[in-house]
Amino acid sequence: MIRTALWVITAALISWLSAAVQGAEPRSFYDSKTITMLISTSPGGATDVAGRLLTRHLGKYVPGHPNIIAQNMAGAGGIVAANYLYNVAKPDGLTVLAVNRANYLEQMVGRPEVKLDFRKLNWVGSFNRAPMMIVCRKDSPYTSIDAMRSAKNPARFGEGGTGSISYVFSNLIGEILDFKVKHVTGYGSAREIDLGVERGEADCRATSDITVVRPPWPTWIQQGFVTFVVQQGPLKSRLLPQTTPTVFELAPASAKPTLNLMDIMAAYTDFDRPFATSPGIPPERLKILRDGFEKMLTDPGFLTEAKKLVDWDGASYLSGIELQKKIDKTVSQPADVIKRIKDILKDEG
Numbered sequence: 001m002i003r004t005a006l007w008v009i010t011a012a013l014i015s016w017l018s019a020a021v022q023g024a025e026p027r028s029f030y031d032s033k034t035i036t037m038l039i040s041t042s043p044g045g046a047t048d049v050a051g052r053l054l055t056r057h058l059g060k061y062v063p064g065h066p067n068i069i070a071q072n073m074a075g076a077g078g079i080v081a082a083n084y085l086y087n088v089a090k091p092d093g094l095t096v097l098a099v100n101r102a103n104y105l106e107q108m109v110g111r112p113e114v115k116l117d118f119r120k121l122n123w124v125g126s127f128n129r130a131p132m133m134i135v136c137r138k139d140s141p142y143t144s145i146d147a148m149r150s151a152k153n154p155a156r157f158g159e160g161g162t163g164s165i166s167y168v169f170s171n172l173i174g175e176i177l178d179f180k181v182k183h184v185t186g187y188g189s190a191r192e193i194d195l196g197v198e199r200g201e202a203d204c205r206a207t208s209d210i211t212v213v214r215p216p217w218p219t220w221i222q223q224g225f226v227t228f229v230v231q232q233g234p235l236k237s238r239l240l241p242q243t244t245p246t247v248f249e250l251a252p253a254s255a256k257p258t259l260n261l262m263d264i265m266a267a268y269t270d271f272d273r274p275f276a277t278s279p280g281i282p283p284e285r286l287k288i289l290r291d292g293f294e295k296m297l298t299d300p301g302f303l304t305e306a307k308k309l310v311d312w313d314g315a316s317y318l319s320g321i322e323l324q325k326k327i328d329k330t331v332s333q334p335a336d337v338i339k340r341i342k343d344i345l346k347d348e349g
Contacts, residue, residue, distance in 0.1 A: 028064030029093070029285060035059070035068045038085060038097045040078035041160075045190030046210065048072065049309050050127075050273040051098030054293075057302040058096075061292035066094075074188050077161030078103045079113050086116035091278040093285035096124060099276055101268040102165040104331050109342045111162065119331050120279045122286050123323040125293040126271035127306070129316040130208035131232040132169045133240060138227045140203040145177050145230060145250055154180035158193040158202030161185050162345065165268065166193070166206040171344050172265050173206070173230065173247055176255045197226075204229070208272065209237040213311045232266065239311065261340055267330045271318050273310070290320035 035058075039051040055070045073081040078100025089095040104118040136142040142155040159166040167183060174181045184202045187193045194216060196202045209231065211217055220226050231237055233246025251259055268274075277289060296302050297317055306312035318326060333341075 028062075028288075030062050030064035030066040030288070033064065033066045033094060035062075035066050035093075036095050037068055037070045038081050038089075038095060039070055039072045040074065040081035040098060040100045040103075041072065042074040042189035042192070043072055044192075046208065046214070046310060047078075047098050047100060047273075048189070049214075051275075053302070053305055053309060054096075054098070054275065054296070056305070057296050057299055058292055060299070061295040062288060063292075076113050077106075077164045077167075079106060079111075079161075082118070082121075083113075083115045085276065085278055086121065089278045091280035093277055093281040093289060096275055096277050096289070097121075099274045100164070101126075101271060101274050102168050104268075104327060105168055105265060105341065105345065106162065108331055108333065108338055109345050119328045121276040121327075122279060122281055123320050123327060124275040124277055124286075124289050125318060125320045126274040126323050127297060127317040128210070128272035128310060128312045129270055130210045130272035131235075131237055131269050132165065132206060132266065133209050133231040133237070133244070134170065134173065134204060134206050134229045135226045136204040136229055137197060137200075138224055142203055143227045143229065145179060145245075148179040148229070149177075151179075154182040155204045156182045156184050156202045157204050157206055158187055158196040159183055159185045159206075160187050160189075160193070165208070168265060168268075168345065169232075170204075170206040172258070172262055175344050176247060176251050176258045176262070177230070208269075209239045210272070210311050212239055214309075232262075232269065261337070261344075264330060264333060264337065265341060265344070267326065271323055271326060274323060286320070294319060 037051050037055045039048050041047045052070050055068045059066050059068045073084060081097055082099065082103055085095060085097045107114045107118055136155060141151045142148045148155055157166055157170045161167065170181045184196065187196060193205060197205055212221065228241055228244040230250065231240050231244045231246050233248040236242055236246060248259065277286065303314055
């Protein structure tokens with residue numbers, strides 16, 4: 001009798017424990033883990049600001065609520081960090097990169113320092129859209145496109161490297177609107193380029209329209225330190241003076257093929273703040289990161305900070321799946337298009 005009773009009690013206990021375990025929420029891979037948010041620039045620029053913004057908010061929407069730490073890894077205009085993500089970081093979903101949005105162009109033209117295929121990164125998502133503009137010091141000879149064409153010396157553009165958004169856009173618009181560009185490269189961050197313009201090392205700056213919301217730009221605009229020369233278009237930016245002409249307004253009819261090329265070369269303006277993780281991570285972890293990213297975009301705290309820091313409108317974003325398709329389509333171009341891009345982005349040596 002005693003043995004029978006003990007057996008019944010033991011069986012009941014095992015059954016109860018089994019049911020309890022089955023009913024419990026499974027432990028997330030990210031429980032008690034730390035995600036490293038690699039930032040491909042030095043501190044202070046828009047990429048750094050966006051990366052640190054995600055560092056503060058993304059963990060709330062990843063099951064297990066991992067700790068997220070930011071780590072700057074500047075170099076070669078963002079390529080050093082991208083190479084690290086592709087070749088060194090473990091494919092475990094614990095490293096996310098705030099990507100320099102124009103770096104894929106360096107792969108397209110075959111830069112030897114690019115040791116990765118951007119199409120094989122696992123893209124988490126991107127928020128914001130940020131069309132480009134060109135501004136120059138008001139005391140320079142480069143206050144309009146006509147003035148840039150007729151100037152004795154080409155305008156000096158401050159830039160990070162040959163794959164930076166400034167380098168890409170200034171070369172492209174120089175090709176479309178027929179003016180020469182002198183590249184002053186090697187700056188480690190957007191703020192360093194600003195200082196270069198202030199010191200007179202550079203005359204002009206090609207950058208995103210949202211740059212105007214961060215220091216020192218409001219002061220520059222108030223004091224009349226810079227003049228807005230041209231904006232990307234075809235629609236005018238809500239952040240820039242409406243008198244600023246668009247490239248489409250100024251381009252001659254003969255430049256239409258190059259305008260079409262701009263859709264490829266400036267595709268990055270549709271994914272202003274892109275984030276990726278390593279190739280080869282387990283699909284379920286990629287889905288967790290992508291889902292968390294999209295949920296984060298609706299968080300009131302994130303929305304408030306994003307509006308303040310990068311003037312995000314709260315609506316323009318690409319999901320990880322959409323961004324993956326966009327990168328693949330943009331990078332996968334026929335040989336004749338790649339040759340045209342190479343011609344525009346040829347290194348001055």
